[in-house]
Amino acid sequence: MAFxxxxxxxxxxxxxxxxxxxxxxxxxxxxxxxxxxxKPGQSIAITAGSRGITGIDRIIQAVVRECTALGLKxxxxxxxxxHGGATAAGQRLLLEHYGITESAMGCEIRSNMDAVQIGEVKxxxxxxxxxxxxxxxxxxxxRVKPHTDFENEIESGLFKMMSIGxxxxxxxxxxxxxxxxxxxxxVFPLVGKYLLEKGKVLFGLPVxxxxxxxxxxxxxxxxxxxYETEKELLVQARSWLGRLPFTELDFxxxxxxxxxxxxxxxxxxxxxxxxxxxxxxxxxxRQLLIRDLTPESGGNCLGIGMxxxxxKRLFDKISRTTTNINVITTGAxxxxxxxxxxxxxxxxxxxxxxxxxxxxxxxxxxxxxxxxLHITEMDVSVPLLEEVKRNPRLSLVGSPRPLPFDSAGxxxxxxxxxxxxx
Numbered sequence: 001m002a003f004x005x006x007x008x009x010x011x012x013x014x015x016x017x018x019x020x021x022x023x024x025x026x027x028x029x030x031x032x033x034x035x036x037x038x039k040p041g042q043s044i045a046i047t048a049g050s051r052g053i054t055g056i057d058r059i060i061q062a063v064v065r066e067c068t069a070l071g072l073k074x075x076x077x078x079x080x081x082x083h084g085g086a087t088a089a090g091q092r093l094l095l096e097h098y099g100i101t102e103s104a105m106g107c108e109i110r111s112n113m114d115a116v117q118i119g120e121v122k123x124x125x126x127x128x129x130x131x132x133x134x135x136x137x138x139x140x141x142x143r144v145k146p147h148t149d150f151e152n153e154i155e156s157g158l159f160k161m162m163s164i165g166x167x168x169x170x171x172x173x174x175x176x177x178x179x180x181x182x183x184x185x186x187v188f189p190l191v192g193k194y195l196l197e198k199g200k201v202l203f204g205l206p207v208x209x210x211x212x213x214x215x216x217x218x219x220x221x222x223x224x225x226x227y228e229t230e231k232e233l234l235v236q237a238r239s240w241l242g243r244l245p246f247t248e249l250d251f252x253x254x255x256x257x258x259x260x261x262x263x264x265x266x267x268x269x270x271x272x273x274x275x276x277x278x279x280x281x282x283x284x285x286r287q288l289l290i291r292d293l294t295p296e297s298g299g300n301c302l303g304i305g306m307x308x309x310x311x312k313r314l315f316d317k318i319s320r321t322t323t324n325i326n327v328i329t330t331g332a333x334x335x336x337x338x339x340x341x342x343x344x345x346x347x348x349x350x351x352x353x354x355x356x357x358x359x360x361x362x363x364x365x366x367x368x369x370x371x372x373l374h375i376t377e378m379d380v381s382v383p384l385l386e387e388v389k390r391n392p393r394l395s396l397v398g399s400p401r402p403l404p405f406d407s408a409g410x411x412x413x414x415x416x417x418x419x420x421x422x
Contacts, residue, residue: 006381011394086325185277310338
């Protein structure tokens with residue numbers, strides 16, 4: 001079969017980048033009237049999630065320092081629902097992947113899966129991490145971005161951290177069930193507001209990244225300002241979100257998926273596939289091949305159901321135990337359905353290009369990306385070059401070449417895999 005030729009393309013994305021994240025955090029937290037809200041020696045739980053947020057270790061470390069300067073005794077709690085196999089050790093290990101260790105942070109990490117019920121809202125029991133609830137205060141740290149599963153004025157950010165994150169596996173499962181009944185857009189903010197009303201939360205630190213995945217904006221906010229601030233930051237985050245610069249594709253190759261890349265392994269905002277309560281977007285992709293699973297995922301392949309084809313390489317890395325826990329928690333059964341898988345990339349590509357309708361394979365509108373978090377570089381097929389040339393944000397690198405299969409029939413690395421938290 002004749003495959004299309006591909007050209008490396010660079011994409012220019014939007015958004016500023018903070019020069020000194022630590023200094024920004026100090027400046028923003030210092031502006032809050034916190035001194036009269038705390039007493040020396042009081043404890044404060046700082047949330048740390050499971051996403052691949054750039055420099056999250058430096059961000060958490062800076063928050064620890066600011067809390068210590070206030071005379072508080074900080075500790076870190078993993079706020080990540082059922083991730084890490086829904087075990088205390090697994091969640092601690094996820095934090096270690098991001099450089100969040102007790103020695104590096106200078107404080108204790110209290111990882112457990114115990115959640116206490118602190119009340120009820122609209123018939124939904126509200127849970128909170130036991131260690132966080134026993135603390136005198138809570139600091140909520142999280143990235144604000146478009147959610148993978150639904151659309152609303154509040155999506156993924158502080159409110160999700162307070163509900164799905166601090167709810168641990170039990171709370172996250174109940175909130176997802178309630179979300180299937182009422183809609184995620186209503187449930188997650190509702191639970192977060194209830195926690196805020198209890199008075200435990202001292203402040204929040206929402207983080208926004210630019211299209212390159214670098215820290216672009218950080219705010220420090222009091223509980224009363226959580227909703228309006230997150231609402232504003234989501235608009236900003238959505239405008240900076242990196243997307244594929246095409247509306248119609250015959251074939252999309254994604255080299256890797258993973259929980260450290262997106263809650264759904266691949267971000268539906270990038271690949272255009274519908275996800276739970278989120279409608280389909282752009283690009284419209286006929287066939288999607290996912291080639292591999294990141295080691296940071298611990299075998300969790302949630303999101304693979306959005307692909308049409310995969311590889312035995314990925315299949316062999318799947319942990320059904322870890323994946324099933326996540327699936328049962330979210331109730332999103334379709335996201336874990338494994339598509340056809342092939343022994344080699346070449347067989348998968350050949351099959352996909354045979355299923356794009358009447359378009360000859362060599363004329364396929366095709367794109368290859370590393371993952372949905374890093375789309376500043378991509379390989380695009382020659383039939384897309386006219387669109388590339390008309391787009392001022394795109395520039396060509398090199399000349400057309402065949403897909404780089406090795407002697408075993410597998411694609412050579414796009415480039416050396418970079419850290420997702422650099």
